[in-house]
Amino acid sequence: MFRALQYRNYRLFFAGQGVSLIGTWMQQVAMSWLVYRLTDSVFLLGMVSFANQIPSFLLGPFAGVISDKFNRHRVLLVTQFLLLLQASLLAYLVLTDAITITHILVLGAFAGIVNAFDMSARQSLVVHLVDRREDVSNAIALNSSMFNMARLVGPSVAGALIATVGEGICFLINALSYLAVLSSLFLLRLPPMTRSLDKENVFKSLGEGFSYAFGFAPIRTILLLIASLSLFGMPFSVLMPVFARDVLHGDASTLGLLMGASGVGALCAALYLASRKTVLGLGKVIVGASVLFGVGLIFFSFSQTLLLSLVCIFFTGLGMILQMASSNTLLQTIVDDDKRGRVMSFYSMAFMGMAPIGSLLAGWAAEKYGVHYTLMACGIICLLTILPFALMLPKLRLLVHPIYQRLGILPEIAIGLRSASQLATPPQQDKV
Known part of the structure; x- marks a missing residue:
């Protein structure tokens, strides 16, 4: 389950990111509570999320081109330092009671711009931190485990801190946590990363990446x-x-419990994926996980008690990360390395870029129709969206089989094809 940790580079990356992500989740919970406390507006909750994540949608493809053309390690060093500055300024404004909703929106948008470049470079760098290709899927799954362990710890700690000393300490801890990830990045020993700095312009590279990603049905x-x-x-x-x-009818600690329960489910999903030895069968996992996510969301929307809400949100988090991490693993497996940054930028664009639009719509719908009906509608739509993928799965599986054979993931199929070819050859020709 933990075989990717045998590699020194990956261990350093895993440790640094783990510490930083705990701070990130603490900040996210503190931010949500702060905005709702200051404004009492569900719409502004959605607006803050929109400002923070929409840059991933707008800049994601360009970030992918940068990731493919430049040293991904150096790109990460720059983005993590900028995020350290953003978190420090946010902590200062909150601790001095100078924070306003305008500050939150502007700093959130700045972090979103930086994250657009950070996510593409980080996703693309992971495959270079392990020496053997067969351990890449395990590294991706462990990344997801790390993310969701932080999602379990961060909100729980944040809820307790907000209830006792306020939101400012959470922002300060997040700022300090970036020192861990920067230290780990400086300690990495990576071979020289050569990038083709040809005269091909950005838009041509972007078009090439778009044609590659959307011209192949599985991607x-x-x-x-x-x-x-x-x-x-x-x-x-x-x-x-x-x-x-x-x-x-709870407080910040109740929010921490809900986020923590979702994190437990997500962590279980990530550990399950880490225990898998192959990418085979992940298509069915994606279908099952998407159904679980939608059903969990529907049941959660009707919940009126804390215990039932925690159970429902556990399965919602389980289904969500099982689907997202499985999709990430499949993409990382079948994509060509010279286009990895651009494809993973499209992944970030789909994952992080569409969420702010949904947040804005959900905030508007929750104010107009209520949070129960909004969440129920979200769950129903999620169930409907998985149907086309489930129906296309057999065809998609045939399209990726040649890639699996080339990578050695499906050697038995290659053997089977050779055997079939030998059986189809007449005996006299075989002797000749």
């Missing part, structure tokens, strides 16, 4: 599925402060 279908689930499913996390305070 195109996975990206569209991620986009639809992010648009209609991911906004549930934006509505958590409303659910915690107005439906369950």
Whole structure:
């Protein structure tokens, strides 16, 4: 389950990112609670999420070109330092009681711009931190485990800190956590990364990456599925402060419990994926996980008690990460390395870029129709979006088989084809 940790580079990356992500999740919970406390507006909750994530949608493709043309390690060093500055300024404004909703929107948009470049470079760098190709899927799954372990720890700690000392300490801890990831990046020992700095312009490179990604049905279908689930499913996390305070009549610690329960489910999903030894069968996992996500969201929308809400949100988090991480693993497996940055930027664009649009719509719908009906509608739409993928799965499986054979993932099929060829050859020709 933990075989990717045998590599020194990956261990350093894993440790640094793990510490930083705990701070990130603490900041996210503190931010949601702060905005709702200052404004009492569900729409502004969605607006803050929109400002933070829409740059991933707008800049993601260009970030992919940068990731493919320049040293991804150096790109990460720059983006992590800029995020350290953003978190430090946010902590200062909150601790001095100078924070306003305008500050939050501007700093959120700045972080979103940086994250657009950070996500593409980080996703693309992971494959270079392990020496053997067969361990890449395990590294991706462990990345997801790390993300969701932080998602479990961060909100729980944040909820307790907000209830006792306020939101400012959470922002300060997040700023300090970036020192860990920067240290780990400086300690990496990577071979020289040569990038073709040819005279091909950015738009031509972007068009090439778009044609590659959307011209191949398996990549195109996975990206569209991620986009639809992010648009209609991911906004549930934006509505958590409303659910915690107005439906369950709790406080910041209740929000921390809900986010933590979702994190436990997500962590279980990531550990399951890490225990898998092959990418075979992930298509069925994606279908099952998407159904679980939609059903969990529907049941959560009807919940009125904390215990039932925690159970429902556990399965929602389980299905969400199982679907997203499985899709990430499949994409990383079948994509060509020279186009990896651009394809992963489209993944980030679908995953993080569609979520802000959904958050804005969910915030508007929750104010107009109520949080219960909004979440129920999101769950139903998520169930409907998985149908085209499920129907196309047999065809998609045939299209990726040649790639699996070339990578040695399906040697038994190659043997089977040779055997069939020998059986089809007449005996006299075989002797000749």
